[in-house]
Amino acid sequence: MEIIKICIIGVVTAFCVLVLKDVRSDVATLLSIVGGLLIMLIVVDMLTGIVTIFTAIANEAGLGGEFLSIIIKIVGLGFVIDFCAGICEDTGNKNLSEKVILGGKIAIMFVSLPIVSSLFHLIVDLL
Numbered sequence: 001m002e003i004i005k006i007c008i009i010g011v012v013t014a015f016c017v018l019v020l021k022d023v024r025s026d027v028a029t030l031l032s033i034v035g036g037l038l039i040m041l042i043v044v045d046m047l048t049g050i051v052t053i054f055t056a057i058a059n060e061a062g063l064g065g066e067f068l069s070i071i072i073k074i075v076g077l078g079f080v081i082d083f084c085a086g087i088c089e090d091t092g093n094k095n096l097s098e099k100v101i102l103g104g105k106i107a108i109m110f111v112s113l114p115i116v117s118s119l120f121h122l123i124v125d126l127l
Contacts, residue, residue, distance in 0.1 A: 002042055009038050032090050036083065043079075066114065073111050077104060 013035025020028040051072060058068040081104030088097035 002046060005042055006039050009035055009042075013038075029091055033087055036087065040083065067118075070111060070115055074108055077108050077111065080104075081107075 013031060017028045017032045017035075020031065054068060054072070058065070081100060085097040085100045085104070088094075088100055
């Protein structure tokens with residue numbers, strides 16, 4: 001049912017932005033951002049359910065909470081970066097959007113370093 005809400009908000013927002021773009025481009029941009037935020041609010045509720053399921057799976061598999069929190073951070077960073085880059089692109093700042101994506105990729109690499117390090121140590125121990 002949530003996907004219907006998301007689709008309706010997306011289509012209505014896109015239509016309103018299309019209508020307002022020539023008349024008031026500043027309002028159209030704000031409306032686009034508000035529509036995106038409304039969709040994100042719906043998605044956050046679904047994400048909490050996903051985190052709960054991943055936590056249960058990690059506990060059953062005997063994985064530490066550290067790895068799970070890193071994976072959740074990486075996925076969250078990906079969503080936030082994509083959303084922010086989209087806003088930058090919607091406002092006509094393609095170059096800024098690309099810089100946000102580059103910064104996000106570096107942030108994801110930084111956050112994932114503990115997993116990469118653990119994997120590297122595991123491989124060294126196996127050899």
